[in-house]
Amino acid sequence: xxxxxxxxxxxxxxxxxxxxxxxxxxxxxxxxxxxxxxxxxxxxxxxxxxxxxxxxxxxxxxxxxxxxxxxxxxxxxxxxxxxxxxxxxxxxxxxxxxxxxxxxxxxxxxxxxxxxxxxxxxxxxxxxxxxxxxxxxxxxxxxxxxxxxxxxxxxxxxxxxxxxxxxxxxxxxxxxxxxxxxxxxxxxxxxxxxxxxxxxxxxxxxxxxxxxxxxxxxxxxxxxxxxxxxxxxxxxxxxxxxxxxxxxxxxxxxxxxxxxxxxxxxxxxxxxxxxxxxxxx
Ligand code: G1P
Numbered sequence: 649x650x651x652x653x654x655x656x657x658x659x660x661x662x663x664x665x666x667x668x669x670x671x672x673x674x675x676x677x678x679x680x681x682x683x684x685x686x687x688x689x690x691x692x693x694x695x696x697x698x699x700x701x702x703x704x705x706x707x708x709x710x711x712x713x714x715x716x717x718x719x720x721x722x723x724x725x726x727x728x729x730x731x732x733x734x735x736x737x738x739x740x741x742x743x744x745x746x747x748x749x750x751x752x753x754x755x756x757x758x759x760x761x762x763x764x765x766x767x768x769x770x771x772x773x774x775x776x777x778x779x780x781x782x783x784x785x786x787x788x789x790x791x792x793x794x795x796x797x798x799x800x801x802x803x804x805x806x807x808x809x810x811x812x813x814x815x816x817x818x819x820x821x822x823x824x825x826x827x828x829x830x831x832x833x834x835x836x837x838x839x840x841x842x843x844x845x846x847x848x849x850x851x852x853x854x855x856x857x858x859x860x861x862x863x864x865x866x867x868x869x870x871x872x873x874x875x876x877x878x879x880x881x882x883x884x885x886x887x888x889x890x891x892x893x894x895x896x897x898x899x900x901x902x903x904x905x906x907x908x909x910x911x912x913x914x915x916x917x918x919x920x921x922x923x924x925x926x927x928x929x
Contacts, residue, residue: 748866769844776889
């Protein structure tokens with residue numbers, strides 16, 4: 649997305665925010681890995697000025713690999729290859745101006761064509777046993793239509809998210825009756841918010857093409873999605889897992905700790921230093 653990443657300046661002055669690493673992997677790679685784990689094989693990266701590294705990251709790195717081979721650094725070669733996509737698996741489109749998430753998605757319309765597709769916003773990093781995109785794809789197979797991942801947020805935070813107006817609710821799947829982007833707490837129809845994972849029908853492109861401006865004077869994906877309600881099934885899934893808002897400094901720091909604690913080679917060292925900080929309080 650062509651968001652400017654202003655919350656992480658100066659770190660993001662010369663570098664895309666999606667290249668910020670959590671432990672040792674950039675946010676964008678977590679998103680691509682999650683999509684691949686759900687069986688997705690074709691990717692469209694929506695980039696913009698200063699974001700070419702996002703595409704390069706998934707390319708072959710001949711020179712680096714040759715040097716690593718000479719030095720017998722085999723584990724590092726595996727790490728490099730993990731970040732490499734098969735030939736032809738990724739295309740990129742440029743969002744020329746930061747006009748909003750809806751506009752960014754619309755920029756990929758030729759890639760999407762007539763097929764349902766998944767959207768992953770790399771700022772939302774999700775730790776889950778079954779990858780969140782897989783959970784959405786499973787629901788899509790059951791229900792068809794549109795499916796978005798949702799989570800409860802405190803009412804005072806509704807103005808940060810897309811919020812659902814809810815119909816039938818079985819505790820896991822909720823019927824979406826309406827969608828509002830970033831409502832004030834007193835106007836929010838619920839406290840169930842959309843997180844950055846969607847499985848959508850291609851029809852959304854038509855609604856986005858009007859370029860209607862919404863919250864923040866931006867073209868909002870939420871508004872485009874809202875226009876599909878009623879014509880086709882639309883569900884929110886209370887996914888199983890933990891979301892880290894890596895567009896926020898505290899969320900990003902928490903993700904570092906949580907993901908490091910999941911790494912067998914690092915967990916005890918991280919536990920030990922955390923204990924020191926607690927004792928220093
Ligand atoms: C975007 C969407 C919003 C959604 C959020 C999830 O907002 O517009 O509906 O709840 O992502 O992270 P943004 O974070 O770009 O402001």
